Amino acid sequence: MMLRYALQTVRARKAGFLGAFLALMCAAALITACGTLLDTGLRGTIRTERYAAAPVVVSADQYVHQTTVKHKKGKTKVKHKAKPVAERAWLSADLRDTIARTPGVARVVPELTFLAQPLTQAGVDGRTAYGHAWDSAALTPYRLTTGSAPKAAGDLVIDDDLAARAHLGPGDRLTVQSTQSPRSYRITGIATPATAVRHQTSLFFATAEAERLAAHPGQVTAFGVLPARGTDPEAVRQAVARALHGTTAQVSAGDARGPVEFLDAAAARTRLVSMGGAMGGTSLLVAVLVVVGTFALSVQQRHRELALLRAIAATPGQIRTLLGREALIVGAAAGSAGALLGLPLGGWLHSRFVALGAVPVTLQHTVSVFPPFTALAATLLGAWAAARIASRRIAGIRPAEALAEARTERARPAWGRIAAGLLLLAGGVVLVAVLSSLRTEPASTPVTFLAVVVLSTSVALLGPLLVKAAALLLAGPLRLTGHGGRLATANLRGNATRMASVVTPLTLLIGMTCTVLFVQSTLGDAARSQAREGVTADWVVAAQGPGVPGEAARLLRAQHDTVTEVVRTTVRIGLDKYPAQGVTPTGLTRTWDPKVTAGSLRDLAPGTVAVSELAADQHHLKPGSTLKLTLGDGTPATLTVAAVYDRGLGFGDLTLAHDLVARHIDNPLASSVRVGTTRTQTQLATTLLEFPGLRILSPAAADSLQADRQQANAEVNYLAMGLVLAFTAIAVVNTLAMSVAERVREFALLRLAGATRRQVLRVLRTEVLSVLLLATALGSGIALAVLTAFSVGMTGRAAPTVTPLLYVGVVAVAALLALVSSALPGRAALRVPAVTVATAKE
Numbered sequence: 001m002m003l004r005y006a007l008q009t010v011r012a013r014k015a016g017f018l019g020a021f022l023a024l025m026c027a028a029a030l031i032t033a034c035g036t037l038l039d040t041g042l043r044g045t046i047r048t049e050r051y052a053a054a055p056v057v058v059s060a061d062q063y064v065h066q067t068t069v070k071h072k073k074g075k076t077k078v079k080h081k082a083k084p085v086a087e088r089a090w091l092s093a094d095l096r097d098t099i100a101r102t103p104g105v106a107r108v109v110p111e112l113t114f115l116a117q118p119l120t121q122a123g124v125d126g127r128t129a130y131g132h133a134w135d136s137a138a139l140t141p142y143r144l145t146t147g148s149a150p151k152a153a154g155d156l157v158i159d160d161d162l163a164a165r166a167h168l169g170p171g172d173r174l175t176v177q178s179t180q181s182p183r184s185y186r187i188t189g190i191a192t193p194a195t196a197v198r199h200q201t202s203l204f205f206a207t208a209e210a211e212r213l214a215a216h217p218g219q220v221t222a223f224g225v226l227p228a229r230g231t232d233p234e235a236v237r238q239a240v241a242r243a244l245h246g247t248t249a250q251v252s253a254g255d256a257r258g259p260v261e262f263l264d265a266a267a268a269r270t271r272l273v274s275m276g277g278a279m280g281g282t283s284l285l286v287a288v289l290v291v292v293g294t295f296a297l298s299v300q301q302r303h304r305e306l307a308l309l310r311a312i313a314a315t316p317g318q319i320r321t322l323l324g325r326e327a328l329i330v331g332a333a334a335g336s337a338g339a340l341l342g343l344p345l346g347g348w349l350h351s352r353f354v355a356l357g358a359v360p361v362t363l364q365h366t367v368s369v370f371p372p373f374t375a376l377a378a379t380l381l382g383a384w385a386a387a388r389i390a391s392r393r394i395a396g397i398r399p400a401e402a403l404a405e406a407r408t409e410r411a412r413p414a415w416g417r418i419a420a421g422l423l424l425l426a427g428g429v430v431l432v433a434v435l436s437s438l439r440t441e442p443a444s445t446p447v448t449f450l451a452v453v454v455l456s457t458s459v460a461l462l463g464p465l466l467v468k469a470a471a472l473l474l475a476g477p478l479r480l481t482g483h484g485g486r487l488a489t490a491n492l493r494g495n496a497t498r499m500a501s502v503v504t505p506l507t508l509l510i511g512m513t514c515t516v517l518f519v520q521s522t523l524g525d526a527a528r529s530q531a532r533e534g535v536t537a538d539w540v541v542a543a544q545g546p547g548v549p550g551e552a553a554r555l556l557r558a559q560h561d562t563v564t565e566v567v568r569t570t571v572r573i574g575l576d577k578y579p580a581q582g583v584t585p586t587g588l589t590r591t592w593d594p595k596v597t598a599g600s601l602r603d604l605a606p607g608t609v610a611v612s613e614l615a616a617d618q619h620h621l622k623p624g625s626t627l628k629l630t631l632g633d634g635t636p637a638t639l640t641v642a643a644v645y646d647r648g649l650g651f652g653d654l655t656l657a658h659d660l661v662a663r664h665i666d667n668p669l670a671s672s673v674r675v676g677t678t679r680t681q682t683q684l685a686t687t688l689l690e691f692p693g694l695r696i697l698s699p700a701a702a703d704s705l706q707a708d709r710q711q712a713n714a715e716v717n718y719l720a721m722g723l724v725l726a727f728t729a730i731a732v733v734n735t736l737a738m739s740v741a742e743r744v745r746e747f748a749l750l751r752l753a754g755a756t757r758r759q760v761l762r763v764l765r766t767e768v769l770s771v772l773l774l775a776t777a778l779g780s781g782i783a784l785a786v787l788t789a790f791s792v793g794m795t796g797r798a799a800p801t802v803t804p805l806l807y808v809g810v811v812a813v814a815a816l817l818a819l820v821s822s823a824l825p826g827r828a829a830l831r832v833p834a835v836t837v838a839t840a841k842e
Contacts, residue, residue: 007329017330019738023294024334024383025341026727027287028375032342033349033723034280035371040350041272045364046258046265050202052195053141054109054224055233056240058099059260060089061248064572064630083577084270086570087632087665088113088263090219091249099223102243104236106228111136113221114214115667116203117177117546118158119693120166129201131178133210139224140193142202146170147189150206156185157204160192176203178213179668181551182691199262199362215668222260258362265363272359275720278446283724285453286512288382290505290731293460295327295386297501297738323387331383338379339372346371349723358716421461428455428782435789439614441523448790449721452515455782456508463500468493470774478766484759488766499767502739503775505731506814510779511786512728513810516721518787518802520714523649524707526795530650532703537564537591537674539684540702545693547669552691553584559687562587562676565658569632569665573619580632580654582661591674594651599623599643609639610655612648616641629654631664649795672702732814733821740764740825744832751834761826768822769815776811 051057063082070077093110100108116131134149134157142159147170150157156174168174168187175184191204205213214221227236233253241251252260259266309319347367353359431451438444459466471492478485492499541548541556548565556563567582583592585604594601597613599622604610609629611621621627625641639656662668675684684696697705750760787800 017298017326019734020291020294020298020327020330020383021334022734023287023291023731024331024379025338026730027283027291027382028335028338028379029342029345030283030287030338030723030727031280031375031378032339032371033346034276034283035374036276036343036346036365036367037272037349037353038276038280039368039371040363040366041269041274041276043368044269044272044366045255046262046362047255047364048257048261049140049193049195049197049199050111050113050261051139051222051224051257052193053226054139054257055227055253056225056237057252057257057260058091058095058223058225058240058244059221059250059252060091061250061634062089062263062266064575064634066575081575083572083575084267085572085630085632085634086267086577087634088221089634090216091222093218093220095244095247095249096220096223098243099225099240102236102239104227104231104239105225106231107226109136109139109224109226110220111139111222111224112210112214112216114210115177115179115546115669116205116213118162118166118201118203119175119177119182119545120162120168127199127201129203131176131203131205131210131213133207134204135207136224137191137204138226140195140197140202142191142193142204144189145192147187150188150204150209153206153209153212154183154185155188155206155209157189157191158187159197159202160190161197162201162203163187163190177545177549177669177693179215180213181549199360215663262360262362265360268359268363272353272363274442275358278449279720279724281446282449282453282721283727284378285450286508286724286728287378288386289453289457289460289508290728290735291382292386292389293501293504294731294735294738295383296390297498297735299323299387299390320388320391323391324384327383327387328380331380332376334383335376335379339375342375343367343372345723349719352719353716356716356719417461418465421458424454424458424461428458432785432789435786436792438793441794444790444793445519448515448519448786449512451786451789452511452782453508455785456504456511456779459507459778459782460500460504463503464496466774466778467496467499467503467771470770471496474770474773478770481766484763484766487763488770491763491767492770498739499771502732502735502768502771502818503778505728505735506772506775506818507779507782509725509728509732509817510776510810510814511782512721513725514780514783514802514807515786516718516725517806517810518783518800519790520717521801521803522787522791523794524714525801526791526797527649528703528707530647531706532650532699534593534595534647534650535591535674535699535702536593537562537676537699539675539677539681540697540699541673541675541684541688542695542697542702542705543669543671543693544695546667547671548673548694549669549691552688552694553670553673555687556673556675556677556684559677559679561679561684562590564588564591564674564676565670566672566674567658567661567665567668568652568671569661571632571654572630573615573627576618578615578654579652580656580661581652582656582658584658587676590676592651594645594647594655596643596645599641601643603642604655604657605642606657606660607639608642608657610643610645611641612651612653613644613646614648615653616644631661633664635664729813729817732817736768736818736821737825740822741829744829747826747829748832748834748836751830757830760830761823764822764826765819768818772815772818776814780807 062084064085065080065082068079096108096110099105112133114131117129145160156176158168158174163169170187170189172187173184174187175182211217225236225240227233237251237253244251347365350359350365354361428451431447431454435444435447435451438447471489475489478489541552550565553563553565564584564587569580569582571578571580588601588604601610609627615621621641621644623641623643626638627641628636628638631637677684681696688694747760788798791800792798
């Protein structure tokens with residue numbers, strides 16, 4: 001019976017439920033899109049290319065492991081955790097004989113993979129270029145279509161794609177920038193893969209030359225295992241795994257070979273899970289806040305109808321059931337439509353992340369039924385919960401009170417609402433206080449956006465009181481505008497609950513947008529400021545290609561310049577990840593000043609390390625302390641702390657000797673070279689004339705390049721939160737349109753009382769501008785509090801970076817949305833003759 005009434009109500013009040021439908025549909029689309037990212041991170045396919053002809057691949061362990069044993073109340077608990085390392089881990093070549101003796105194995109092919117960038121005008125067409133030994137061509141397999149295999153150190157075989165793009169053939173010469181100095185090779189052949197290789201360029205060298213360039217003597221990247229004819233690959237995999245038991249080697253087959261080949265795609269899985277989860281969680285919180293507000297406004301507009309139902313003996317339970325089933329009907333329709341829209345939205349979002357370089361193209365986008373069904377379930381649950389919350393007042397009071405409140409709002413909000421608002425306000429203050437103590441970006445980012453949502457929710461609950469307070473403060477200025485201002489003040493006071501429903505999404509929009517925009521600039525500007533103050537070199541050598549070769553640094557040192565080569569990586573202390581750099585210890589204080597607070601940089605050597613104050617505090621380190629860490633490729637190292645420095649945000653939390661780091665990273669070329677010299681830029685360029693890809697920059701110009709890189713990274717975060725902001729903007733338009741549309745009768749009565757259309761629109765505009773002023777103050781205050789706490793925690797200073805013009809732009813966009821979304825329905829309402837509206841049934 002109640003379901004039939006609910007269906008009839010929805011059918012009869014389609015326009016009334018349109019706002020709730022749009023809010024729920026957008027929420028479902030947003031959750032589905034975030035869900036597809038999460039699903040891609042968990043189950044996305046990484047298809048192998050290089051190992052297509054090797055059913056079984058043996059590789060090194062790419063994880064750092066930690067096992068903890070706890071004894072409590074006579075029970076022993078063992079926990080095992082693992083975190084990925086940043087660089088490619090290498091495997092002992094001695095394992096080849098063990099694998100070859102395994103039953104079912106016909107052939108074992110060692111693989112070397114290393115940096116090898118062809119220096120041609122055609123480039124690599126967005127692909128990553130790798131060097132290999134020609135002996136491992138059988139792993140794809142590559143077959144010679146022209147020419148011969150490389151035999152001498154100066155021979156090279158290139159793939160057919162590079163040959164076609166660069167118009168190269170046997171006998172031509174090609175300069176390759178690998179892990180050593182650039183070298184010119186003679187092309188001896190062109191190789192074509194038996195299966196499609198779309199995401200990499202392959203260059204094949206003679207075995208001895210490949211081993212020299214790989215620079216890992218006695219180690220290999222992986223082993224490709226070719227089973228004997230008629231042998232089941234899975235049986236071979238299991239046999240090889242048993243043979244290698246007790247070593248750190250990992251045995252993969254089938255789809256598991258892809259992550260072994262494309263380490264960046266495997267790392268992107270973790271990043272996507274984190275990003276999708278954070279976006280989904282924030283989206284869900286924002287969606288709940290918006291949907292509850294939309295349903296509350298919808299129920300408020302139907303107050304008279306529901307009061308009449310109470311007056312004719314409808315019980316509180318029947319009212320709640322009716323509203324709940326209406327919400328489920330609307331939620332089912334909106335959730336289904338939104339879930340379907342969310343699938344292409346998720347695909348577009350993934351493609352944009354790929355275009356920005358946040359996700360490699362080798363991690364394929366996954367589409368399954370789980371995200372849309374989860375979004376539909378969340379939409380149904382959210383709609384039902386929102387209806388229950390919105391109906392609490394109308395279902396809980398006596399019928400006579402319900403009829404009395406149908407015409408005028410209550411004089412004050414319920415005490416429960418006020419108490420909940422104050423509780424959430426206190427919770428937001430606690431989150432802001434906690435945020436000021438968080439010193440790492442992964443820890444502070446989720447708390448940052450959670451604090452904005454919690455404080456905005458407190459604004460939603462305390463909204464009527466805030467609107468009345470604003471009306472009191474604005475009464476004087478509005479009175480000066482004439483009768484329209486007085487009427488707007490009266491509307492603000494008399495309809496505070498309705499006005500509060502508009503304040504909430506506007507506050508959330510301004511607060512969240514400012515936080516998203518200025519969190520990145522606060523962190524980036526602090527890091528750049530430290531870098532500017534810390535680089536004391538006269539010139540910086542930067543590369544347009546993969547890096548600055550060591551030979552270039554040696555040429556500069558031959559001219560008696562002070563040269564500091566810088567390589568960058570990520571290391572782990574236990575399971576904690578820290579950005580690190582490797583620098584040349586000799587003459588370091590001439591080119592770099594990290595603001596040492598303890599110890600001395602003169603003690604930096606291959607067996608020592610300098611740490612930031614953050615790392616020192618977290619691990620209780622001081623000069624002379626012993627620090628055990630894991631280098632980028634998984635190699636453990638035990639070092640002695642030589643110094644503690646302050647500028648960790650600009651240079652990384654750990655600084656090690658250049659030679660130590662360079663041996664354990666995929667790209668040993670320097671990311672930059674700092675030069676202390678009395679020579680001019682032209683003289684330095686003359687010294688490095690044989691390296692055309694290098695540029696001599698002033699520290700200021702190098703800082704500008706770093707700013708461009710930071711902006712590219714920030715765009716990923718802007719995109720990640722952009723959908724949430726777009727949803728909030730839609731909520732602003734939706735809520736304002738709903739709020740204005742219900743005032744048709746009120747506008748008609750004003751017209752009958754002698755007001756012109758222009759005067760009515762002026763009153764409406766004055767109300768909207770008043771609400772916008774309040775929302776701007778609240779949203780800006782929330783953003784300022786959160787950004788200040790973030791700045792204190794991350795930079796040690798209460799100085800968030802706010803771009804005034806950008807802030808004005810945010811407020812201007814919010815104002816434009818508010819004015820347009822109120823003016824259009826207002827003008828539509830005024831087109832209907834006032835007499836017709838006034839005499840129509842409600």
